[in-house]
Amino acid sequence: MDSSWPIDRQPRQAREPLRLLLGPTEEPVQAPTGYVLFVASPTGFSDVECNDETPSPDQLLLLDDGAYRIVSVRRSPFPRDRRPCLVLEPQ
Numbered sequence: 001m002d003s004s005w006p007i008d009r010q011p012r013q014a015r016e017p018l019r020l021l022l023g024p025t026e027e028p029v030q031a032p033t034g035y036v037l038f039v040a041s042p043t044g045f046s047d048v049e050c051n052d053e054t055p056s057p058d059q060l061l062l063l064d065d066g067a068y069r070i071v072s073v074r075r076s077p078f079p080r081d082r083r084p085c086l087v088l089e090p091q
Helices: none
Strands: 035-041 044-050 060-063 066-075 084-090
Touching: 035 060
Parallel strands: 035 084
Antiparallel strands: 035 044, 060 066, 066 084
16 A cells, blocks of 8 residues: 555545445256266266266266276366366276
8 A cells, every 4th residue: 555645635545445236136056956977088088067966985886888986076176166076986
């Protein structure tokens, strides 16, 4: 803060704390539905979006190209996506 300015001529942000103004929300925040699969393969990784109930970590998942097991649960790789991301490896 520059003290050479008289108090009445200081920029507004120097005299008042910054306030974040949020408008009213239309809907309450809901729990995310579905999950994302991050699937390892010999050629790299792919992601698959699913809309059913999230499986438990001890479940074996059957995809088109075989069986996979869940090795970890992370945040979704997509911005602002609150769904869990299940990292899979071939069984």
